[in-house]
Amino acid sequence: MIDRNKSEWLYYRSIYKTAVGKEDWDDPKWRELHFPNEEIFCNQLLESSTEDFVKTLVWIFRDRYPIEFSYLKTSMHGLDEQGIPKYKDINTRKAQDIEPMTVESEILNDVRSVTVRFKQPQSNVFMWIETELEGLDYIKEGETQITYRVTDSPIAHVEAIEQGFTIHVNKDKIIY
Secondary structure: OOOHHHOHHHHOOOOOOOOOOOOHHHOHHHHHHHOOHHHHHHHHHHHOOHHHHHHHHHHHHHOOOOOOHHHOOOEEEEEOOOOOEEEEEEEOOOOOOEOOOEEEOOOOOOOOEEEEEEOOOOOOHHHHHHHHHOOOOEEEEOOOOEEEEEOOOOEEEEEEEOOEEEEEEOHHHOOO
16 A cells, blocks of 8 residues: 655755755755655665556646656656667566556656556456545546546546556646
């Protein structure tokens, strides 16, 4: 089970984020929230069940925009000095249950959408998403391909099929 109490670092913007001559590390609250919580939370995400992983991703965006989302590492990727991929995206989750997670962004570190593709169809994905959206105002559309349109949330809508899901971020809720 993922300890969601260890996730507050995802939402905190350092007071020194744009300060000249200062870095996030100079902010004592940033350090307090990140260490050791970031490592604990990320490791739990990598070792969690498929259900807990899906529920937690939806929960992360449910009420607040996760400023530090880019620190969640579920796949490895990178380029060498010539700009050639060193290795293909690799799922680093212990369960090896998903393809490498795809995060779309327009500006450095802003998240516009997060896509997860399962290696095996997950018929319970709709129930998992609905559990995390409980209490929010949303409209459910479709039957085998379901779209959850959410009101007043960092989640604009979630598109889900048994093979995966995409969380689309409400651009009005993005924090820079």
